[in-house]
Amino acid sequence: MESKSKGLELRDARVFHARNFGGKAEKARLVAAKRNIKHYKKLQQTAQSEAEATSILLHNEPGYIQVDDDRKSSTISQEEILASVDIGTKKKVFSLKLPHGPYHIDYTRDGRYMCIGGEKGQLSMFDVIDMKPFFDISVKQTVRDVQFLDNHEMVAVAQKKYVHIYDNTGLEVYCLRDLGLTYQLEYMAPFWLMVSIGEFGELSWQDVSSGEVVARYKTHKGPCKVMRHNPNNGVIHLGHNNGTVTLWTPNEGRPSVEMLVHKGPVVSMAIHNNYMATSGFDGFWSTWDLRNYKQVLQRQFVGRMPPSAMAVSQTGILGMALGGRIEYFKDVFRQGGGLIPSLYLKHQFTSEDVLDLHFQYYEDICAAGTSSGVSTLIVPGSGIANFDAYEPNPYESSSKRQVQRVLDKIPHDTITTKNIEIGSYNRNYTAVSADDGETVKPVDSGGEILKKKRKKPKELKATTAKKVAQYERTFQRRQQAAKDRLLNLKKKKVKGTEAKERIMDALTFEDSTGQRRVRGSVRGAALSRFIEKKR
Incomplete structure (x- = not known):
């Protein structure tokens, strides 16, 4: 359980940075946030204990029809x-x-x-x-x-x-x-x-x-x-x-x-x-x-x-x-x-x-x-016997009926098919507990099914993979050669534009059409287009 909680805490990169590398202002905000969390948890525990203490005052219970053993409740008429x-x-x-x-x-x-x-x-x-x-x-x-x-x-x-x-x-x-x-x-x-x-x-x-x-x-x-x-x-x-x-x-x-x-x-x-x-x-x-x-x-x-x-x-x-x-x-x-x-x-x-x-x-x-x-x-027993006066109240006064409830509106983008009550929040949706204590496997709303249906990219053929590896080796060798030439030209105090022209002249050549092409047997541009087409 401790590892899971730590993993949840480290999800937020800002919190992790503020805790380990942040300045005094960031650490102060983090301390204030922890203090607020403790305060709200204390309020929640207090409200829960008070609700349990006042539950003894809810003496009204829903009453159903009680009949003798030799009679069924369905035979009782409305009269x-x-x-x-x-x-x-x-x-x-x-x-x-x-x-x-x-x-x-x-x-x-x-x-x-x-x-x-x-x-x-x-x-x-x-x-x-x-x-x-x-x-x-x-x-x-x-x-x-x-x-x-x-x-x-x-x-x-x-x-x-x-x-x-x-x-x-x-x-x-x-x-x-x-x-x-x-x-x-x-x-x-x-x-x-x-x-x-x-x-x-x-x-x-x-x-x-x-x-x-x-x-x-x-x-x-x-x-x-x-x-x-x-x-x-x-x-x-x-x-x-x-x-x-x-x-x-x-x-x-x-x-x-x-x-x-x-x-x-x-x-x-x-x-x-x-x-x-x-x-x-x-x-x-x-x-x-x-x-x-x-x-x-x-x-x-x-x-x-x-x-x-x-x-x-x-x-x-x-x-x-x-x-x-x-x-x-x-x-x-x-x-x-x-x-x-x-x-x-x-x-x-x-x-x-x-x-x-x-x-x-x-x-x-x-x-x-x-x-x-x-x-x-x-229908005896169909209504709740004890109503909450802060919820819809059938006996509220005319002044209370005019109170605007728009500020309590919940955004519509929080609606989900997950078994979560309106207004609640839980970062861990891996398991949902049933009323009888059993763990109910959550049902996906369609995203995972679509992921399974998506086609995976085909693997490259052996000949194509060989060409790709050859191209990678050639590219790395040419890149290293360009870096070495640039370093030597810097030691000779050659300007940047002139150094670039010298490197281009050494690694490329001009064909009959006037275009610059890379020296060597492997043509990078044509092969790159070939690989993109295959992928």
Whole structure:
């Protein structure tokens, strides 16, 4: 371990020079840097010890449904759950019957505001805590997707032709005409990037803070209607009609990873920590380990159509919409994701198909956008019981909501497929530890594979190598002769230009064409061109 750490320290030539050969100013800066490192390490240890000390105050724990041995939790209906919960949870359950469906839904990162968009043009935003509406308008165009940006003050809507951005009063602020026929929108909060994909298979990253298009690549796989982003590292996952899932970053113009997950088109997708769940037209839904890109679980779904929507809660409960039925699985991503999941809850809508599915953050609520409205269901244990007030806080004041978070923006060029959390830094990527303690071999994003495919230069033939060696010997002999002649002429105090002319006359001659050529049997210029051609 000591040799490795020393090797890492000696990577920086400036540090090595300052430590061994630098002046007093450089050594002083090095001492100050060491002092700062010790100070920051002490702060980190103090913060960690204080967090462990205050963890005893987090008495709230996620509560799941506890049933008797002779009964399954999947047989419990929403009416029974609603009758046994507190008044605060009952107020969060509602069912809106609306005529402009089917509906797309989205929550803000603090889980307080909801935006719904009907495919026939209805667009609404309201506060889910006090049910206060902000606006309810008709855009008179097809709405394909809705996505909140940094907070509830901006919402992006993928309409018939372009992507439009509205404020919290329903006023259109921007119209992004570069994004045509968009099907899916995603927002990556740490990077302030809005990602879009649509009919033309063009994946685009746009900086919301500056309006700059960071990257735009063509997937060359046709229209794409399935897109999710990994909150841990910011990688975009796309599901295609040929059954593959591709992983994209704005720093590379090709997919970093391409996986064959189904034998038919990919219909829906969800990501939780190091796992990805997918469903396809081949009749199966599967989970995949994103650390080694291997299949962990595969199950056949029951129904007339594949899951049209998938969502994962903060605690790892997987929800799937199969037509008008919603099923929830609790143990899909636990203990390595290899357990056979048992059905946790289910709910059947009457004469309605579920199009979109979203869990409310920090609450045990799941919202479903159906063909005739929006409904919320109670899913015990789906929300985190203890939220961090410095993170998105559902109970923050109006003054805190106006605090600018642009200074905390992370550069987009730090997005990578490596299993590294956003904002962390590690100089040694040789091994990645799994949740269960095992060492997972890191998967290359494509660079090493391209290096292996590159053709090595062919070795020279024996005759060619012999000519090269002969040329080298002749060249070295002539070079040494020129040095000796120059030294003798300097001793005789001959000027530089005259000495150069004498050496050229001695080592070269003028042919019939008037050009100067080197004396001897080996012609250096012609042979050098021959060697370059062979190489």
